[in-house]
Amino acid sequence: MLDIKNLQFAFGQKVIYDHLNLTFPISSITGLIGKNGVGKTTLFRILTNIYRNQGGEITFNGEKITPNMISFLPTDPFFYPYMKGSEYLDIVACNPAELIQSRVFASQLDLPLDDLIDNYSTGMKKKIAFVAIFAQSRPIVILDEPYNGVDLESNEAIKYIIHHFAKDRVVVLSSHILSTITDISDRIYHIQDAKTVTSHLKDQFDAFANDMKIHTKDKFSDLK
Amino acid sequence: MVDRVGWLLFIIFLFVVLGVGLQFLQTLLKLPAYTSILFSFVVLAFIDFSREDKVFLSSVFQSYSSLVRYIWIENLILVLPVIIYQCMIKNFTFGSGIALATLLVSLFSPMFRKSELTHAKRSIPWLPMHTFELRFFGEKLGFIALGYLVFGIFSFWHIGVYAVWILLFCFTLPEVFKWNESREMVHWLPNFVMNKVINNLFVIGKLVLMPTLVAIIFHPDMWYFTAYLIFCLFTTILLSISFKYTTFTTVFEASIASNVVFLMLMLMLLPGGALITIIYAIFQYFKAEKNMNLLYA
Numbered sequence: 294m295l296d297i298k299n300l301q302f303a304f305g306q307k308v309i310y311d312h313l314n315l316t317f318p319i320s321s322i323t324g325l326i327g328k329n330g331v332g333k334t335t336l337f338r339i340l341t342n343i344y345r346n347q348g349g350e351i352t353f354n355g356e357k358i359t360p361n362m363i364s365f366l367p368t369d370p371f372f373y374p375y376m377k378g379s380e381y382l383d384i385v386a387c388n389p390a391e392l393i394q395s396r397v398f399a400s401q402l403d404l405p406l407d408d409l410i411d412n413y414s415t416g417m418k419k420k421i422a423f424v425a426i427f428a429q430s431r432p433i434v435i436l437d438e439p440y441n442g443v444d445l446e447s448n449e450a451i452k453y454i455i456h457h458f459a460k461d462r463v464v465v466l467s468s469h470i471l472s473t474i475t476d477i478s479d480r481i482y483h484i485q486d487a488k489t490v491t492s493h494l495k496d497q498f499d500a501f502a503n504d505m506k507i508h509t510k511d512k513f514s515d516l517k
Numbered sequence: 518m519v520d521r522v523g524w525l526l527f528i529i530f531l532f533v534v535l536g537v538g539l540q541f542l543q544t545l546l547k548l549p550a551y552t553s554i555l556f557s558f559v560v561l562a563f564i565d566f567s568r569e570d571k572v573f574l575s576s577v578f579q580s581y582s583s584l585v586r587y588i589w590i591e592n593l594i595l596v597l598p599v600i601i602y603q604c605m606i607k608n609f610t611f612g613s614g615i616a617l618a619t620l621l622v623s624l625f626s627p628m629f630r631k632s633e634l635t636h637a638k639r640s641i642p643w644l645p646m647h648t649f650e651l652r653f654f655g656e657k658l659g660f661i662a663l664g665y666l667v668f669g670i671f672s673f674w675h676i677g678v679y680a681v682w683i684l685l686f687c688f689t690l691p692e693v694f695k696w697n698e699s700r701e702m703v704h705w706l707p708n709f710v711m712n713k714v715i716n717n718l719f720v721i722g723k724l725v726l727m728p729t730l731v732a733i734i735f736h737p738d739m740w741y742f743t744a745y746l747i748f749c750l751f752t753t754i755l756l757s758i759s760f761k762y763t764t765f766t767t768v769f770e771a772s773i774a775s776n777v778v779f780l781m782l783m784l785m786l787l788p789g790g791a792l793i794t795i796i797y798a799i800f801q802y803f804k805a806e807k808n809m810n811l812l813y814a
């Protein structure tokens with residue numbers, strides 16, 4: 294279980310997290326939603342030590358978390374220049390089993406591995422980054438908006454892969470499209486501000502989605 | 518755009534360094550003056566082939582002659598330190614020769630465009646994948662890289678050829694190690710940066726072995742000079758890799774350190790300057806290990 298206790302983080306005077314507590318169970322998929330700028334990506338960057346934790350404790354199965362436990366798909370993945378898809382997977386794989394796994398995923402997602410990644414479209418880049426992440430056998434997987442720029446068919450394939458590989462891992466994903474999260478997640482955390490996070494389990498998703506719709510409708514009720 | 522400006526700065530630095538450095542070497546090694554023309558031509562052709570803005574330029578300057586004129590003016594500005602030096606020592610013939618070399622490069626320039634985005638890439642399978650920076654850079658340059666490696670053998674002709682060859686290698690290495698790999702490409706283990714330096718030392722050592730042996734065999738009296746150049750090369754490897762991982766982040770794709778690295782490399786052209794550079798490189802090495810520990814340990 295990935296456990297975040299009393300997390301504190303601020304950019305100067307702007308407080309992002311004030312004693313935040315979150316729990317991500319193993320073998321489950323947790324969706325993270327919230328407004329732009331509320332700190333979803335910041336949380337991911339704290340977990341991966343890109344930003345230093347300013348207070349609180351982050352543990353995995355009772356032990357202090359290390360970045361090496363985490364696979365992280367950023368919103369805009371970047372790649373080393375002049376590298377083919379197949380070369381990327383060769384470098385990323387830690388052992389032959391991971392390499393075979395990644396090749397299988399790549400063919401399922403229709404990736405042209407003999408082409409330069411520089412020539413890939415945005416969606417294809419996202420897909421190959423996704424393939425590399427799930428081929429590695431790290432226990433925590435963080436996906437920051439994994440569906441951005443990906444075609445409809447691959448969207449479904451990605452959902453399937455996430456579901457299949459969440460069996461023995463902690464998977465955390467963020468998205469701005471509610472349905473992509475509710476389709477796949479076992480739990481949703483809705484980050485509202487530095488202190489307030491609401492949790493919704495699978496059987497509460499429909500009610501939550503309705504609440505969101507009503508809230509938005511009320512907000513724009515004066516528009517015709 | 519910033520990247521292009523950085524590349525331009527690199528070229529200007531290179532030429533200022535080469536303009537001063539080559540003349541220094543020429544005086545030191547008693548090279549014939551006409552070698553300035555040859556060196557200027559080779560270096561200009563090398564850089565011209567690596568330019569990535571030719572497709573853009575040809576869309577701006579649609580006629581062949583206007584494009585050549587533009588490139589010629591750029592090339593002239595770049596070799597100006599060398600031309601001015603030749604004129605100062607009253608070598609007007611060689612000054613004009615260098616100017617003509619720039620014209621020759623400019624005339625052929627529009628015919629050679631980079632095409633890596635449309636063609637399948639040529640692989641260099643004999644370069645190991647764990648030194649992927651070196652391998653991908655070599656693959657990108659293609660025949661230029663091969664030509665460059667072969668050029669090193671000509672050190673039997675004059676030790677100055679070897680000096681230019683190694684210095685070009687040194688000034689290219691920061692560009693080789695400029696880009697950050699993505700987070701998943703790093704297989705972190707304790708002493709990650711040291712292992713990376715050793716791996717690259719081993720591979721680059723093999724690449725420079727033959728020209729170095731030729732230089733030592735044909736110019737045994739210059740062994741101390743050859744040793745200093747090899748020391749400069751190894752210092753550059755340590756500095757380039759250390760600086761890459763000092764500033765390494767999984768958020769930005771390019772290192773921000775290249776200008777500082779170039780200044781430190783220029784120091785090496787001063788007698789004994791490599792000692793200052795290596796002390797700086799060792800300092801950066803410890804910072805790099807610390808940064809990687811924070812990101813991965």
